[in-house]
Amino acid sequence: MTGGLQRVASTILLVGVSFLLTALILWVSGYRVGDVFSGVIQGSMTATGAATSSIRWAIPLLLIGMGVVIGFRAGFFNIGGQGQFYVGACSALVVTLGWRGGPAPLVVLCGTLAAVIAGLTWSLLPGYLRVRFGTDEVLTTLMMSFIGALVLQYLTAGPLRNPSGTGQTAASERIPEAFRITDSSGVSATVLLLVGGVAVLVWLLLERTRFGLAMTLVGRNPTMARWQGVDVRRVGLVNFALSGALAGLAGAVELYGPAGRLVTGFSPEVGFTAVVVALVGLLSVGGTVVAAVFFGGLQSAILFLPIVTDLPPPALVLLHGMVAFLVTVKFRAVRLRRTGPASEAPTG
Amino acid sequence: MEQILATTLRSAAPLVLVATAGVFAFRAGIFHLGLEGLMITGAFTTVAVAEATGSVELGILAAIGVCMALSAVYWWVIGPLGANVIIAGLGLTSIGLGGTAFALGAIFDRRGSLFTDVVLPRPVSGITSGPGVIVSEHSILVWLTPLIVLAAWVVLRRSRFGLRLAAAGEYPFAARTAGVNPSIMRLQALLIAGALCALGGAELSVGALHNFTENMTNGRGFIAFVAVIFGAWHPIGAAFAGLFFGFADAIGIQSQINITERVPREFVLMIPFVLTIFAVWLGGLWRRRSLEAEAGYAELREPDY
Numbered sequence: 001m002t003g004g005l006q007r008v009a010s011t012i013l014l015v016g017v018s019f020l021l022t023a024l025i026l027w028v029s030g031y032r033v034g035d036v037f038s039g040v041i042q043g044s045m046t047a048t049g050a051a052t053s054s055i056r057w058a059i060p061l062l063l064i065g066m067g068v069v070i071g072f073r074a075g076f077f078n079i080g081g082q083g084q085f086y087v088g089a090c091s092a093l094v095v096t097l098g099w100r101g102g103p104a105p106l107v108v109l110c111g112t113l114a115a116v117i118a119g120l121t122w123s124l125l126p127g128y129l130r131v132r133f134g135t136d137e138v139l140t141t142l143m144m145s146f147i148g149a150l151v152l153q154y155l156t157a158g159p160l161r162n163p164s165g166t167g168q169t170a171a172s173e174r175i176p177e178a179f180r181i182t183d184s185s186g187v188s189a190t191v192l193l194l195v196g197g198v199a200v201l202v203w204l205l206l207e208r209t210r211f212g213l214a215m216t217l218v219g220r221n222p223t224m225a226r227w228q229g230v231d232v233r234r235v236g237l238v239n240f241a242l243s244g245a246l247a248g249l250a251g252a253v254e255l256y257g258p259a260g261r262l263v264t265g266f267s268p269e270v271g272f273t274a275v276v277v278a279l280v281g282l283l284s285v286g287g288t289v290v291a292a293v294f295f296g297g298l299q300s301a302i303l304f305l306p307i308v309t310d311l312p313p314p315a316l317v318l319l320h321g322m323v324a325f326l327v328t329v330k331f332r333a334v335r336l337r338r339t340g341p342a343s344e345a346p347t348g
Numbered sequence: 349m350e351q352i353l354a355t356t357l358r359s360a361a362p363l364v365l366v367a368t369a370g371v372f373a374f375r376a377g378i379f380h381l382g383l384e385g386l387m388i389t390g391a392f393t394t395v396a397v398a399e400a401t402g403s404v405e406l407g408i409l410a411a412i413g414v415c416m417a418l419s420a421v422y423w424w425v426i427g428p429l430g431a432n433v434i435i436a437g438l439g440l441t442s443i444g445l446g447g448t449a450f451a452l453g454a455i456f457d458r459r460g461s462l463f464t465d466v467v468l469p470r471p472v473s474g475i476t477s478g479p480g481v482i483v484s485e486h487s488i489l490v491w492l493t494p495l496i497v498l499a500a501w502v503v504l505r506r507s508r509f510g511l512r513l514a515a516a517g518e519y520p521f522a523a524r525t526a527g528v529n530p531s532i533m534r535l536q537a538l539l540i541a542g543a544l545c546a547l548g549g550a551e552l553s554v555g556a557l558h559n560f561t562e563n564m565t566n567g568r569g570f571i572a573f574v575a576v577i578f579g580a581w582h583p584i585g586a587a588f589a590g591l592f593f594g595f596a597d598a599i600g601i602q603s604q605i606n607i608t609e610r611v612p613r614e615f616v617l618m619i620p621f622v623l624t625i626f627a628v629w630l631g632g633l634w635r636r637r638s639l640e641a642e643a644g645y646a647e648l649r650e651p652d653y
Contacts, residue, residue, distance in 0.1 A: 025447075029454035077434055126625075135629045138379065138434055139577060143621040146567060150621075154614035272438060279435065312459065314449030314562070321385070321442025325425060328432035 007282055014329055015280055018322035026315065035309045043304025044297030049185065050304060056186030056258055058296025059195055060085065060267065063250035064274035065281065065288045066202045067123075067243035072283050073206060074239045075219035076130065080141030081247045082271025083148025084122045088115035088251025090155050093262055096175045096255070097160065104178045111179075112252040119248015120241045122148060127240025131233040137240075145271065156264040171263040179256060186258030194253070198246070203285040205242075215239055247271070269317060273299075276324045295320075350481040352598050357482070358556050359601075360594025361490040362387070362548040366572035367579065367586040368500045369544035374581040375504060376537035377517035377530075381437030382422055384569025385444025386415045386542055390549025392448035395560040396455065398466040404554055407466070411546040418444075419542030423535045441569065449562040461561040467554045487555030489547060493587075496544070500583040513537055548572070574624040580631065593620045 023033050044054045064081040071078035092111035099107050126140035157170035182188035206212040214235050217225040226232050250270075255262060277295050281287030302316040366383050373380035390411040398407030422440055425431045452458050468487035475484035504510040515523040516533035523530050552568070553560045571593050578592075579585030600616040 025450075029450070031454075079434070079438070129625075129629050133629060138381075139574075139628050140625050142381075142570065143574070143625050146570070146621045147618050150614040150618050154612055157614075158612055269442075272442065275435065275438070312450060312453045314446045314453070317442050317446025318450050319446070321439045321444075321446055324439030325422075325436050325443060326431065326439070328435050329425060330430040 008287075010329075011280060011282060011327065014326045015323055018319065018326050022315070022319045022322050025318070026311070031309060031311060036305070036311055039305045039308035039311070040298065040301040042308065043301030047304060050300060052185050052187050053300035053303070054293065054297040055192075056296070057299035058292045059186065059191060059257070060250045060254055060270050061274050061277050061296055061299075062195060062289060062292035063198065063253065064247045064271060065277040065292050066198065066285070067246035068275050068278035069281070069283050069285065069288055070202065070206070070215070070239060070246070071243040072278060073212075073219050074215040074235060075222065076127070076236065076239055076243075077138045078123060078126070078141050078240060078243045079138060079275055080123060080126065080145040080148075080271070081243070081274050082268075083141075083145030084119040084244045084247035085251045085254075085267075085271060086148040086152040087122045088119040088248030089255045089259075089262055090152055090251070091115050091118035091248070092252040092255045093155070093160060093172055093175070096179055097173060100176055100179075108179050108181065108256055111256070112249065115248045115252035115255075116245045117248070119244040119246070119251065121244070123240045123244020123247070124237065127237055127244075130240070131236035149265065152262065152266075153264045156262055160262075162261070169263055169265075172261045174261040175255065180260060181253075182257040184258055184260070188257075191253060191257055198249070199285055199289055202246075206285065211235070211238070247274075269320065272324070273320055276320055276327065279327050280323065350479060352595075353482045354484065354486075355598035355601055356591070356595045357486060357490055358594075359597040360591045361486075361493045361555070362551045363568060363572050363575060363594055364493050364497060364587045364590035365489075365544050365548035365551060366569055367575040367590045368497055368583055369541035369548070370573050370576035371500065371504065371579075371581055371583050371586050372513075372537045372541045372544070374576050375510070375513050375517050376534045377520070378426070378534060378538065379433055379437065380538075380541060381434055381570075381573065382418075382440030382444070383541075383545055383573055384565055384567065385441035386418060386545035387444070387549040387552070387569045387572075388448050388563070388565045389418060389444045390415050390546035391553035391564060392451065392549070392560050393546070394550040395462055395464050395553045396451070398554060399462065399464045402466055404466045404468055407554065408546070408550050411550055412543045415542040415546035415549075416539050417542075419538040420535065423538045427531050427534060445563055445565075448560075452560070452562065459562075461559050461564075463559045464554065465558070467558055468550070487551060489551040489555045493551075496547070497583055497587040504583055509536075545569075571620055574620055577631065578624055578627045596620055 023036075026036060027033050043050055045051055064085055067081060067084075068078065091114040095111040095114045096107055099110070122144055123141070126135070126137050126144055129135035129140055130137040153170070156172050160172040162171055162173045181190045206215070214225065214230045217228065217230055218232055218235050222232055225235075254267070259266065273295055277291040278288050280294075281289070281291035298316060298319070302311070302313050305311045366387050369386075370380055370383055393411040393414045394404070394407040396407070397410040398404045401407070418440065422436065425436050426433045452460075452462060456462055468489055470485055470487055471491060472480075472483050473485050475481055504513065512523065512528045513533050513536070515526065516528055516530035520530040523533070549565070552564060572590065575589035575593055576586050579587065579589035596616060596619045600613050
């Protein structure tokens, strides 16, 4: 497994370089990097409630990131996690507010199911276009993501707006406390069991089933997969459905968990960060769990940091950008890919 | 009505400029999702330098310089270093959005926005009624935009450079045989795109407005990219697509002002995205080839893992 080790090492190196570059920018801007670093440690681990908060932010990243792992494994650039997450949360909210008198477990179950179906649908449309017509999924999932954000904006500013709410940002009504699966910390045994279970299931699917193998095959070489008897279209559709379902589920967990209501444009970076998480996790389930906790910790820290130093939240967006910018760099490419014109023959 | 048309021109100009940038990149076979990041960097740098030096020309020059430098780094990462075009592009966008918001705090000690008095000249202004309203109050960049689009058309469709660029983008193998280095062509296309994004950003901050605001591009870079696809990666087509999206934006703004409007603003804002999905789908059907089959695109978009 030297290849695997090499990849882990190069990823860690690239993430390290991204951090160094960001630290350099902070240093040039007059921040004391040491203070920021100690603030990050406190805000993600040692301060009261920091570890819980890290887990809370890791959960959506992990769920959406799992979807990204599934998508990218099969070579589908499903980058619409943000929109799938939003429509999932919106559907759960609609169900919950529409049936607020119902028995709590049933309502939450139905809401979660609605979220999963909404996310799945949001992902399946681009997926269908992709496998049926070869329509580029990068664009369509991105577009669906923007549309999803507008759906959220419409619902929170329009029909579901909290009428008694004041302030500039539109927010929905709160769901009744009985329907919450965590307190505002966002961590409870139910949620941890759910997320852990999902991770295990995804791992089993990808690493221990024929279907997971078929997905990986399709990702490596669709033509060869077809020759080996894989139904590429079916694999593609299921793949998109699973990615979307996980992102939708993340939306439901967010609503029933820490949020309790929806605010327009909440967690605006989570879909993109989940892509970063999956790539840093080398598209493996275990790696993604580690990366999700890591980036969840950073998210938690950035909210804590104002106590230690006045680092503004955009610094985190900058850092995520740096990591995404560099994480897919291939070291081997520098030399080995220059083997001559044969490597440039069209592959499509 | 005149007001809507005037707003259309003002909304469309930055979109068209950035879409032209996208066309250059697309011709070179690059799916440039970093446009948004470059655009906001251009907007910020213009305001920052203009405010510091008092000269809007210097501001724009600095913005062009910074955006071209970032584009060169982007080229280096996706070309020689073999990073994934899509992911690195999205990364570039985050760097731009996060970096400018961060710099606003670090350099000017501000949160949110930065106001400036130094703005672009407006050749025609002061007309408040009649059809003249349509052309009134536009910055010089709005007036220059059609010329820039025309120049892009000449360069892309009627010059040796444009032909080589297309070859490098569509069929790098053939380009190489003809003695063209696709990698260098990509660099040149990205540099031009960077400069155009800087102009688009500048129009947004010191042309239409008097300030820089965090996240002020608000997805315009992506809409511009959409215009590229919608306009079939032809400079004139992309410009008209940009104009159309500007029109949709203007209607959205109008319906926001006019509360009695029946259609919620969000649905109007969805139009470009929905249309794009259709356009990409139909485009794939008509061309009988998916975009992915584009050799130049495929060359840069091999699976990473």
